Amino acid sequence: MQPAQPLRLALVGNPNCGKTALFNRLTGARQKVANYAGVTVERKEGHFTSAASGRAFQVVDLPGAYSLNAMTPDEAITRDVLFGKQADEVLPDVIVLVADATNLKLNLRLVLEVLRLGRPTVLALNMMDVARKRGVVIDTARLQQELDIPVIETVAVKPGGGEALVAQLDRLAVEPQRARSAAGSRFNDGNGDKLEATQREVRRILDAVIRHEGQAHTANDRIDAVVLHPVLGYALLAAVLFLIFQAVFSWSEAPMNFIKESIAALGAIVNAQLPEGPARSLLVDGIIAGAGSVLVFLPQILVLFFFILILEESGYLPRAAFLLDRLMGSVGLSGRAFIPLLSSFACAIPGIMATRTIQNPRDRLATIMIAPLMTCSARLPVYALVIGAFIPDRTVGIFNLQGLVLFALYVTGIISAMAVAWIFNLAKGKGRYQPLMLELPNYHLPNLRNLAIGLWERARIFMTRVGTIILSMMILIWFLSSFPAAPEGATGAAIQYSLAGQIGHLLQPLFEPIGFNWQISIALIPGLAAREVAVGALGTVYALSATGEELATTLTPMIASTWSLPTALSLLAWYVFAPQCISTLSTVCRETGSWLPVLAMTAYMFTLAYLASFITFQVSRMLLGGA
Numbered sequence: 061m062q063p064a065q066p067l068r069l070a071l072v073g074n075p076n077c078g079k080t081a082l083f084n085r086l087t088g089a090r091q092k093v094a095n096y097a098g099v100t101v102e103r104k105e106g107h108f109t110s111a112a113s114g115r116a117f118q119v120v121d122l123p124g125a126y127s128l129n130a131m132t133p134d135e136a137i138t139r140d141v142l143f144g145k146q147a148d149e150v151l152p153d154v155i156v157l158v159a160d161a162t163n164l165k166l167n168l169r170l171v172l173e174v175l176r177l178g179r180p181t182v183l184a185l186n187m188m189d190v191a192r193k194r195g196v197v198i199d200t201a202r203l204q205q206e207l208d209i210p211v212i213e214t215v216a217v218k219p220g221g222g223e224a225l226v227a228q229l230d231r232l233a234v235e236p237q238r239a240r241s242a243a244g245s246r247f248n249d250g251n252g253d254k255l256e257a258t259q260r261e262v263r264r265i266l267d268a269v270i271r272h273e274g275q276a277h278t279a280n281d282r283i284d285a286v287v288l289h290p291v292l293g294y295a296l297l298a299a300v301l302f303l304i305f306q307a308v309f310s311w312s313e314a315p316m317n318f319i320k321e322s323i324a325a326l327g328a329i330v331n332a333q334l335p336e337g338p339a340r341s342l343l344v345d346g347i348i349a350g351a352g353s354v355l356v357f358l359p360q361i362l363v364l365f366f367f368i369l370i371l372e373e374s375g376y377l378p379r380a381a382f383l384l385d386r387l388m389g390s391v392g393l394s395g396r397a398f399i400p401l402l403s404s405f406a407c408a409i410p411g412i413m414a415t416r417t418i419q420n421p422r423d424r425l426a427t428i429m430i431a432p433l434m435t436c437s438a439r440l441p442v443y444a445l446v447i448g449a450f451i452p453d454r455t456v457g458i459f460n461l462q463g464l465v466l467f468a469l470y471v472t473g474i475i476s477a478m479a480v481a482w483i484f485n486l487a488k489g490k491g492r493y494q495p496l497m498l499e500l501p502n503y504h505l506p507n508l509r510n511l512a513i514g515l516w517e518r519a520r521i522f523m524t525r526v527g528t529i530i531l532s533m534m535i536l537i538w539f540l541s542s543f544p545a546a547p548e549g550a551t552g553a554a555i556q557y558s559l560a561g562q563i564g565h566l567l568q569p570l571f572e573p574i575g576f577n578w579q580i581s582i583a584l585i586p587g588l589a590a591r592e593v594a595v596g597a598l599g600t601v602y603a604l605s606a607t608g609e610e611l612a613t614t615l616t617p618m619i620a621s622t623w624s625l626p627t628a629l630s631l632l633a634w635y636v637f638a639p640q641c642i643s644t645l646s647t648v649c650r651e652t653g654s655w656l657p658v659l660a661m662t663a664y665m666f667t668l669a670y671l672a673s674f675i676t677f678q679v680s681r682m683l684l685g686g687a
């Protein structure tokens with residue numbers, strides 16, 4: 061009896077109405093959900109089986125859209141799926157419209173537009189929990205009558221909040237025709253003045269179905285009076301950012317020490333158990349010292365994401381975008397660039413993809429070009445390693461000095477990005493200033509369970525990186541650093557004679573003027589695969605360079621005793637600017653459809669990195685006298 065084909069569903073609705081939350085609820089996926097418009101920028105597919113009927117469904121989550129006349133590249137994806145324009149796309153069997161019940165006035169426009177397509181459609185009236193709390197009363201039965209499609213109330217963020225929808229979909233799977241609205245044709249008069257006809261229809265339906273308006277959301281307004289205040293607003297923004305960098309160091313100290321000690325203990329055990337030889341060296345110097353020195357930074361990454369997740373979920377981000385719109389405009393960026401740039405603090409790849417929400421292609425390109433200057437989380441281990449080794453852990457006034465330096469590095473990245481945008485603006489000619497149009501979502505208290513899931517997800521991603529790309533690079537680096545073995549009667553550490561040692565020495569003339577020794581030069585190359593690998597590579601290289609009997613699984617004291625301060629500062633400067641990992645460059649190529657921006661980006665970033673390191677090294681050497 062079971063049809064072989066799963067029923068294909070597409071989730072369509074305004075931005076930020078909870079499509080992805082619903083997608084996750086239905087399929088058990090963990091796609092990114094956040095409280096601002098434009099989180100989803102690509103099509104995502106998932107599957108689920110109805111517990112009641114055993115029927116299989118295929119769901120596509122789509123970027124939010126205000127209308128089917130796409131203005132931005134992400135809206136175009138949704139339009140193309142609905143019109144079957146995507147080359148390898150089959151039209152969905154049922155369109156699941158999602159609407160924010162607290163904002164029907166805005167959401168109904170798209171609903172009516174989609175109904176005109178005359179396809180089987182159901183409406184999920186989402187965020188019903190918020191609507192109820194505010195006392196909004198919607199006559200769902202009447203709405204169903206007006207639209208002539210099934211209307212189901214949902215709460216996408218609550219367990220079981222999508223069950224009624226699945227039950228309805230089960231019924232539709234038997235006869236999808238039941239969801240084909242005749243109402244669509246009612247305002248499909250083809251008189252050209254569709255927009256106005258739609259507006260009128262929206263007003264009429266609202267009058268018929270809203271039984272009670274509920275209170276205006278006064279709490280929102282009260283918070284906004286502070287958050288968007290011309291003075292207090294900026295002070296709050298600065299305080300929030302500052303707190304984050306302080307916390308990254310002070311909160312993570314204890315767990316980092318614990319991980320560090322565990323790794324050292326593990327190294328000692330393996331060292332004592334295994335006979336001397338390549339196997340022991342690979343395990344202790346390659347894997348434990350290499351991957352271990354990256355693993356130590358997990359707590360700091362989690363603290364950073366703890367704050368990012370709270371900011372994303374609270375609804376604060378679009379407000380910050382408004383505060384900074386003037387500043388962004390003065391260097392020729394659109395205020396819409398704010399969220400893509402902020403996402404780049406996690407990783408430049410989602411940041412660059414998020415530029416799909418920027419309408420003007422020129423603004424979009426400018427944002428893509430500077431996104432890699434935002435400090436991605438993969439740089440954090442490098443910064444933290446060098447800061448931990450060279451910047452004393454003391455307080456300046458109420459501030460932690462290490463946190464201050466970290467903050468300064470992030471700010472340097474931001475200021476440089478603004479400068480590059482300004483130059484780009486001069487070169488490309490000034491774009492028309494477009495006023496920032498962003499929806500201000502309601503404030504949400506972050507849901508603890510989702511926060512925990514989000515952090516767990518980040519930990520998983522980081523551990524997977526450590527276990528796959530970083531581990532395999534570590535093994536490769538260990539081989540390169542161990543073979544060929546030192547010749548008979550050699551005096552120095554064996555690594556000096558290895559392939560990696562030779563490459564390091566070969567590169568040294570290039571890096572000498574900026575203060576890098578051969579160990580750093582070796583670590584820079586694998587750092588292009590993933591930035592954290594540079595830390596792991598240093599771990600392995602130094603473990604293998606250790607000549608004495610002492611076990612060298614902790615990197616920090618080693619670099620503290622062998623590098624000069626100017627070298628350390630120069631490495632920090634290098635990491636602010638040096639081009640991102642290869643995957644970022646390939647994302648730029650994919651998003652712009654051309655290699656030209658990739659080449660331009662690589663060239664400008666390498667130039668800036670070398671210049672910045674050169675100046676940092678030479679000036680600090682002069683100031684500190686010799687070294």
Ligand SMILES: Nc1nc2c(ncn2[C@@H]2O[C@H](COP(=O)(O)OP(=O)(O)OP(=O)(O)O)[C@@H](O)[C@H]2O)c(=O)[nH]1
Nearest residue numbers: 076077078079080081094098099100124187215216
């Ligand atoms: N209280 C409540 N919050 C919800 C509900 N559904 C979603 N949210 C929250 O609403 C915000 C937006 O959810 P998303 O699922 O990211 O929205 P989206 O429609 O996918 O947004 P875009 O991808 O930007 O188009 C998030 O903060 C969710 O946690 C709901 O039913 N009730």
Ligand SMILES: [Mg+2]
Nearest residue numbers: 079080099100
């Ligand atoms: Mg989404």
